[in-house]
Amino acid sequence: MANVHASTTAHDVDHVDHHDQPATGIKRWLFATNHKDIGTMYLVFSLIMFFIGGAMAMLIRAELFKPGLQLFDPEFFNQMTTNHALVMIFGAVMPAFVGLANWMIPLQIGAPDMALPRMNNFSFWILPFAFTLLLSTFFVPGGMAAGGWTMYPPLVLQTGDGFPMLIFAIHMMGASSIMGAINVIVTILNMRAPGMNLLKMPLFCWSWLITAYLLIAVMPVLAGGVTMLLTDHYFNTSFFNAAGGGDPVMFEHIFWFFGHPEVYIMILPAFGIISEILPTFSRKPLFGATSMIYAIASIAFLSFIVWGHHMFADGMPLAAQMFYMMSTMLIAVPTGVKVFNWTATMWRGSLSFEPPMLFALAFLFMFTIGGFSGVMLALVPADFQYQNTYFVVAHFHYVLVPGAVFAIMGAVYYWIPKWTGHMYSMGLAKTHFWLSTIFVNLLFFPQHFLGLAGMPRRIPDYAVQFTDWNMVSSIGAFGFGLSQILFVIVIIQCVRGGKPASAEVWDGTHPAGLEWTLPSPAPYHSFTTPPDIK
Amino acid sequence: MNESRQPAFFANLGDPISMKVTRGDDGRRAAQPGRFGFAPALCFAAFGLAARAGANTSNGYNLPLGVTELSRDIYSLHMEVFWICVGIAVLVFGAMIYSLLKFRHSQGAVADTTLSHSTQVEIIWTIIPAVILVVMAIPAAKIILKIEDTRNSELSIRVTGYQWKWEYQYMDAAEGIDFFSTLARDSNFARQLHSGIDPKTVPNYLLEVDKPLVIPSGTKVRLLLTSQDVIHAWWVPDFGAKRSVVPGFVNELWFRIDPGKEGIYRGQCAALCGRDHGFMPIVVDVRTPDEFKKWVGEQKAAVKPAEAAAAVGSQPAPADGYIADRRTARSAQASPN
Numbered sequence: 087m088a089n090v091h092a093s094t095t096a097h098d099v100d101h102v103d104h105h106d107q108p109a110t111g112i113k114r115w116l117f118a119t120n121h122k123d124i125g126t127m128y129l130v131f132s133l134i135m136f137f138i139g140g141a142m143a144m145l146i147r148a149e150l151f152k153p154g155l156q157l158f159d160p161e162f163f164n165q166m167t168t169n170h171a172l173v174m175i176f177g178a179v180m181p182a183f184v185g186l187a188n189w190m191i192p193l194q195i196g197a198p199d200m201a202l203p204r205m206n207n208f209s210f211w212i213l214p215f216a217f218t219l220l221l222s223t224f225f226v227p228g229g230m231a232a233g234g235w236t237m238y239p240p241l242v243l244q245t246g247d248g249f250p251m252l253i254f255a256i257h258m259m260g261a262s263s264i265m266g267a268i269n270v271i272v273t274i275l276n277m278r279a280p281g282m283n284l285l286k287m288p289l290f291c292w293s294w295l296i297t298a299y300l301l302i303a304v305m306p307v308l309a310g311g312v313t314m315l316l317t318d319h320y321f322n323t324s325f326f327n328a329a330g331g332g333d334p335v336m337f338e339h340i341f342w343f344f345g346h347p348e349v350y351i352m353i354l355p356a357f358g359i360i361s362e363i364l365p366t367f368s369r370k371p372l373f374g375a376t377s378m379i380y381a382i383a384s385i386a387f388l389s390f391i392v393w394g395h396h397m398f399a400d401g402m403p404l405a406a407q408m409f410y411m412m413s414t415m416l417i418a419v420p421t422g423v424k425v426f427n428w429t430a431t432m433w434r435g436s437l438s439f440e441p442p443m444l445f446a447l448a449f450l451f452m453f454t455i456g457g458f459s460g461v462m463l464a465l466v467p468a469d470f471q472y473q474n475t476y477f478v479v480a481h482f483h484y485v486l487v488p489g490a491v492f493a494i495m496g497a498v499y500y501w502i503p504k505w506t507g508h509m510y511s512m513g514l515a516k517t518h519f520w521l522s523t524i525f526v527n528l529l530f531f532p533q534h535f536l537g538l539a540g541m542p543r544r545i546p547d548y549a550v551q552f553t554d555w556n557m558v559s560s561i562g563a564f565g566f567g568l569s570q571i572l573f574v575i576v577i578i579q580c581v582r583g584g585k586p587a588s589a590e591v592w593d594g595t596h597p598a599g600l601e602w603t604l605p606s607p608a609p610y611h612s613f614t615t616p617p618d619i620k
Numbered sequence: 621m622n623e624s625r626q627p628a629f630f631a632n633l634g635d636p637i638s639m640k641v642t643r644g645d646d647g648r649r650a651a652q653p654g655r656f657g658f659a660p661a662l663c664f665a666a667f668g669l670a671a672r673a674g675a676n677t678s679n680g681y682n683l684p685l686g687v688t689e690l691s692r693d694i695y696s697l698h699m700e701v702f703w704i705c706v707g708i709a710v711l712v713f714g715a716m717i718y719s720l721l722k723f724r725h726s727q728g729a730v731a732d733t734t735l736s737h738s739t740q741v742e743i744i745w746t747i748i749p750a751v752i753l754v755v756m757a758i759p760a761a762k763i764i765l766k767i768e769d770t771r772n773s774e775l776s777i778r779v780t781g782y783q784w785k786w787e788y789q790y791m792d793a794a795e796g797i798d799f800f801s802t803l804a805r806d807s808n809f810a811r812q813l814h815s816g817i818d819p820k821t822v823p824n825y826l827l828e829v830d831k832p833l834v835i836p837s838g839t840k841v842r843l844l845l846t847s848q849d850v851i852h853a854w855w856v857p858d859f860g861a862k863r864s865v866v867p868g869f870v871n872e873l874w875f876r877i878d879p880g881k882e883g884i885y886r887g888q889c890a891a892l893c894g895r896d897h898g899f900m901p902i903v904v905d906v907r908t909p910d911e912f913k914k915w916v917g918e919q920k921a922a923v924k925p926a927e928a929a930a931a932v933g934s935q936p937a938p939a940d941g942y943i944a945d946r947r948t949a950r951s952a953q954a955s956p957n
Contacts, residue, residue: 153819153826155811161895234892240867241850241894328868334851335866369725371736399853399890400864401871404768408761415753422749423742429712430741432719436731450716458705465756467690467763468698470862471683474853474890539678540857542890545898547811549826550819551680594725 108610116211119203120610121188122505124210128185129498131213133574135177136491138221140567142170147529147563150556155547163546164232169220171235175352176259177217179486182494183355184209184266187294189505191270193601193608194288196279196617201272209265216258223248234544236345237312239326239337243319253316260305267298267305274298279600281619285379288599289372292379293358296386300351303390304344311340335400342393350389353485354382356453356493357424360446363500364428366597367443368435374427381420381427388417398466399473407466414464418457425454440592441515445496448488448523456484459534474544477537483530488523495522495573502577503591507607508584510576518576521569528562677858684858687881687906691860693763701756708752770874773842775835781845781852781865781889784896788833791844794916796923803899804828811899827886832903836912838879845871850894856887856902864891882906 108114108123118124146166149157188206192199200206223230228246231237237252245252274295278287287295315337317323324330326337365372372378394402394410402410428450437443459481463469472478503509532555537543541552548556587606590597604612678684685695723729778789782800790797803811807826810817819825835841845854847865854873855862863873887902907915 154815154817155813157813159813159895160898164892164895164897232894238851238892241892244850244894328866333866333869335869368723369731370733373735374737374742376737377742399862400851401866401869404764407764407768411760411764412757415757416750418753419746419750423746425712426745427742429715429719430735432716432723434732434735435719435723436725436729437720437723438725447716447720451713454709454712458709461705461753461756462698462701465697465701465760467694467760467767467860468701470767471694471698471857471860473862474855474892535681538683539680540684540887542855542888542898544892545888547819547826547898549824555680 118207118210119199121192121199121203121206122608122610124200124203124206125185125188125190126505127210128181128188128213131210132178132182132185132494133577135173135181135217137570139170139173139178140570142166142173143563144567146170147560149546150548151560152557153548153550153553158546160546161229161232164234164544165224165230167544168231168234172220173217174486175235175348176256177213179352179490179494180259180263181213183294183297183352183490184263186290186355186359186494186497186501187266187270190501190601191273191291191294192277193504193604193612194291194599195274195277195282196600196613196619197273197277198611198613200269201277202269205265206269209262209269212258212262216255216262219251219258220255223251226251236341237315237337238341239315239318239334242315249319250316253312256312257309260309263301264305267301270294270298271302279613279616279619285376286619288358289361289375289378290355290358293354293356293361293382296382297351297354300347300354300386300389304347304351307340308344308348311337311344314340335397338397338400339393342396343390345396346393347386347389349482349485350385352490353453354386356449356490357382359493359497359500360428360449362597362599363442363446363496364431364450366500366592366595367438367440367446368432369437369595370431370435371598372427373430373433374423378424378427381423384420385417388413388420392417395464395469398469411464411466415461418461418464421457425450425457438595440499441512441519442496442500444516444519445492445499448519449492449496452484452488452492452527456481456489459484472537474542475537476533476541476543479543480530480533480537483533487530488526492522498577501601502580503587504601504604504606504608506581506584507587507605508580509587509591510580510584514572514576514579518569518572521572522566525562525565525569529559529566530562532556532558532562686858686860687878687885688859688861688875689878690763690767690875691858693766694860697759697763700759704752704756770842770872773840773874775839776842776844777833777835779843779845779854779865781847781849781854781893781900783849783894784889784900786833786854786900786902787848790916794919797916797919799831801829801831801833801903803896803901804830808899824886826899827888827901827903829901829903832884832905834905834907834912834915835877836909837877837882837906839909839912840874840876842872842874845873851891852889852893852897852900853891854887854902855890856885856904858885858887859904862890877906879908882908882911 108120109117114123115127118127145157146163149155149163188200191197226247228248230248231242231245231252233242233245243249274287274291278284284292314323314325318325318327318332324332326332326334328334361372361375361378392410392414394406395414398407398410439447459477463472463478463481499510499515536552536555536559539552539555541548541556589605590602591606600613600617601608603617683695683698685692723731774792775794776791777794778787778791780787780789785800785802787798787800803826804824806822807824807828809815810819810822810825843854843861843863845863845865846869847867849867851864851866853862853864859875859877861873861875863871865871883906885904885906887904889897889900889902891897893900
């Protein structure tokens with residue numbers, strides 16, 4: 087049911103003006119129900135969190151610059167690694183994808199807004215509260231949680247007064263994600279313009295439809311798991327305490343049953359974005375669009391049956407090792423199909439290299455490298471050497487940073503002229519791209535060597551033979567972190583002004599998608615009447 | 621007695637037996653020759669150079685070949701898969717780079733918009749990767765079977781992880797030997813925040829302990845691993861052996877060091893376990909079976925003179941406070957020692 091508001095009741099006078107102009111002042115944002123405003127808030131929030139998580143990473147890499155402890159206590163270092171991950175995963179990457187979903191799904195399916203605008207507002211506003219709670223654990227006795235973002239018991243139960251704050255923050259983040267996912271599914275299944283059948287729907291919307299189902303399936307499992315941690319700590323249950331009949335490894339199962347689909351939640355929307363950007367700048371349709379959709383669905387299905395690969399070295403029985411090894415390796419097949427199809431999209435195309443395309447190409451190369459290390463990690467005997475070393479750290483950072491984060495940046499560079507109506511400085515954006523790419527490789531590639539050479543992860547200090555690569559990696563980190571300032575500059579300049587963007591924005595590329603039929607900037611209320619789908 | 625041992629890992633940083641770095645009363649540090657003067661150090665330096673030429677230990681970029689059959693199998697699997705990935709990368713990145721160079725809009729390339737699907741090609745590039753994965757999985761599965769076969773072990777040792785040290789309790793013929801293994805004092809001093817000590821001056825910085833685990837080469841050693849508090853993990857890269865230790869549960873792992881590869885091997889805790897997770901290393905001193913038997917005798921003589929006589933080759937008598945269980949008694953009878 088469309089949710090275009092009636093605008094004539096008297097008591098609406100104080101609320102949002104339902105004609106073309108948004109409300110003014112703080113009310114516009116606090117009471118936002120417009121998908122564009124909420125999308126903007128998610129994106130701004132995620133950018134702030136990216137810098138906070140990034141600052142933690144800078145502290146980590148500063149300590150790891152040389153062997154010996156120069157800067158802080160090992161406990162603080164563990165707090166940094168733990169919260170860096172929590173902030174980046176739950177505060178930067180996931181909200182960024184939700185922000186992009188909010189902005190783009192209604193535009194791409196020809197809907198006037200999301201199906202449930204007030205729930206949309208609530209989903210967003212939970213997040214600043216959740217992260218205030220999480221980050222304020224810094225100030226309580228015992229400090230921030232330091233047991234890893236994976237929160238394994240019994241270690242995590244040694245957290246001080248910040249422990250219930252951590253648990254409740256995670257509950258809030260989970261609730262936000264679940265509600266956001268519900269909104270996405272209801273919107274996509276109910277509000278597509280007439281004539282847009284599912285197979286005509288853009289890949290970005292498809293990727294989000296599937297991601298939303300993953301979120302609804304697994305966030306409650308995380309909630310259950312962390313609640314069990316809470317009751318073990320305060321209410322004398324023994325879920326994870328062998329003395330009471332429980333098992334710490336059961337937490338690992340519960341966590342990773344969430345955790346593995348979670349990493350696919352963080353990459354499937356990225357796949358959708360790349361499938362939007364590459365065809366535009368190749369001036370050629372996406373190769374094998376239908377099989378791309380099937381590939382996303384297969385990856386999502388398989389993601390539920392591989393979680394054991396995070397636990398190979400924890401005393402897993404033989405049959406389980408075999409099963410998880412094979413199911414994990416199997417995911418490489420549909421993922422490979424996607425990489426090949428993207429390459430085939432470029433093949434015999436007509437390529438131009440605007441900033442979104444640069445990020446998409448970097449994604450293609452570097453996500454594939456992350457995929458190779460993933461296949462290696464799937465092999466159980468080899469995993470015994472890689473597990474909990476920097477080889478794993480290198481793998482997941484390759485798929486998450488030049489993977490998911492670059493896709494997000496590419497998406498912002500792709501769609502921001504549609505959002506603001508202004509083009510941005512191509513020179514600055516390309517400089518941001520090149521600096522980011524060079525430094526991200528300096529940062530993470532040597533970590534493969536460190537892991538293979540024997541350096542464990544989550545250590546603040548290391549044996550001297552690991553010095554050189556750690557130094558290179560830290561230099562990469564400082565360079566990468568500083569380069570992101572350019573991103574902020576480009577965005578701020580673009581919001582404030584710039585050459586007017588046409589409806590098509592990327593002239594000559596004739597991008598597919600309903601969003602390019604709207605003027606730039608897209609009107610505050612767009613598609614109030616459904617478009618004609620040819 | 622010690623000259624024939626192959627130093628592993630970081631011979632050029634000095635060997636704890638032939639050289640000791642001590643802290644005198646004035647707090648200043650000095651290297652002192654051990655029992656045999658500087659001769660062992662020179663021999664080790666020579667061996668160290670020779671050992672580096674082989675792939676026993678990591679070259680800083682890659683996995684170590686290691687000193688057990690399992691580590692060698694893992695290394696081979698790793699290299700096979702690595703080269704397959706390189707091959708695939710050459711093809712895929714090659715196609716991408718070719719596209720970037722040849723199909724440029726700026727050079728007038730015109731897009732072939734009809735090239736947007738081909739079921740045939742998609743089937744090929746679904747099936748070929750699946751076949752490649754099967755090719756990788758078969759050797760991997762065989763190695764898993766080997767790793768999980770802990771039967772017929774000749775020496776079992778209970779390993780307990782603590783925050784932040786390891787405890788080793790020997791079983792079978794070495795029953796009664798029980799000690800903790802903690803980060804060496806000079807490393808511990810150096811790693812303190814603002815210690816002012818350059819880690820490069822500490823031999824085997826963060827990879828040295830006060831009492832290493834001593835095991836015989838050419839013997840199937842089985843570790844029974846548990847924890848006293850939180851999850852840790854026991855890992856020695858040169859053995860290809862890593863397993864988590866979980867409080868309240870016992871995990872198993874086995875290895876057999878190749879005969880002729882006696883020496884010192886170093887590893888670390890490989891599961892976040894709290895503040896000093898990075899500071900609870902593992903050092904294994906691999907000796908020949910005869911040297912090991914001698915060491916066992918010495919240990920027992922030092923602790924319980926009355927037990928020593930009963931030690932080697934017969935049913936172990938229970939030590940004070942030490943619970944001998946049926947499994948220990950059974951494996952002691954089966955042990956060739």
